[in-house]
Amino acid sequence: MAATAGKASARIDVIAGQPATGAVTVRYDPEVEAVQRQLQSAGLYEGDIDGVAGKRTRAAIESYQASAGLDVTGLASTELAEQIRFTMEIARASEFTGTTGTPPAAGPEARTIRLVQTGLAELGYEPGEVTGEMSATTESAILAFEKDRQLPESGRISEALIEELSQVSGDTSAPVR
Numbered sequence: 001m002a003a004t005a006g007k008a009s010a011r012i013d014v015i016a017g018q019p020a021t022g023a024v025t026v027r028y029d030p031e032v033e034a035v036q037r038q039l040q041s042a043g044l045y046e047g048d049i050d051g052v053a054g055k056r057t058r059a060a061i062e063s064y065q066a067s068a069g070l071d072v073t074g075l076a077s078t079e080l081a082e083q084i085r086f087t088m089e090i091a092r093a094s095e096f097t098g099t100t101g102t103p104p105a106a107g108p109e110a111r112t113i114r115l116v117q118t119g120l121a122e123l124g125y126e127p128g129e130v131t132g133e134m135s136a137t138t139e140s141a142i143l144a145f146e147k148d149r150q151l152p153e154s155g156r157i158s159e160a161l162i163e164e165l166s167q168v169s170g171d172t173s174a175p176v177r
Contacts, residue, residue, distance in 0.1 A: 026052050035076035038084035039064060113138070116157050119165040120145055 028051040039045035039060045047056035058074040064084065065072045110132030120127040120141045128137030139155035146153045149164050 028052060029076065031078055031081065032057060032076040034078065034081040035061060035084065038081045038088070042084060042088050112157060112162075116142070116162065116165060119169050122169060123165075 030051060032053045033049060033051035036045055036047070036049045036051070036057055039057075040049060042064075044064055045056070045060040047054070047060070053076060057076070061076060061080070062072050062074045064070075065074075065080075068083070068087065070080075070083075113134060114130055114132040117127040117130040117132075117138055120138070121130065123145070125141040125145050126137070127141035128135050134157075142157070142161060143153055143155045145151075145165070146155075146161065149168070151160050151164060152158075
């Protein structure tokens with residue numbers, strides 16, 4: 001095996017029932033290996049992790065590129081490996097948060113609601129999904145927190161609620177409305 005500038009190649013003579021008329025050169029490419037690893041961890045590639053861009057590798061890359069809305073080239077690259085890895089991280093994280101289906105609400109009020117929902121969740125009050133939108137579950141969690149902390153029970157976000165959450169959680173970044 002000969003190595004050149006981060007790549008290596010091996011020469012393998014193939015005997016196919018006829019006299020050998022040529023040779024097949026197999027090239028190892030670390031970018032191909034990285035993409036193979038990411039595709040395999042995503043369950044999209046069942047071939048060997050060998051750094052060789054063969055038929056299976058190209059087909060898996062093309063399939064992934066088409067499903068991800070990318071230009072279908074069948075070529076491995078560092079960027080592609082990172083894109084697959086990042087997409088899988090988001091998919092794994094969404095299993096725990098359930099947040100990929102609906103985009104979170106935007107704006108300062110939504111940010112405040114998300115901070116309150118997060119603070120309540122960290123304290124075990126189960127405000128439901130952290131969306132930045134008030135829900136009956138979030139109101140119930142606020143009521144339970146207000147009751148436990150002997151605050152006036154409203155089920156709504158107030159300056160007193162935010163102050164108490166900040167003191168209990170130690171988070172002083174919650175904005176006061």
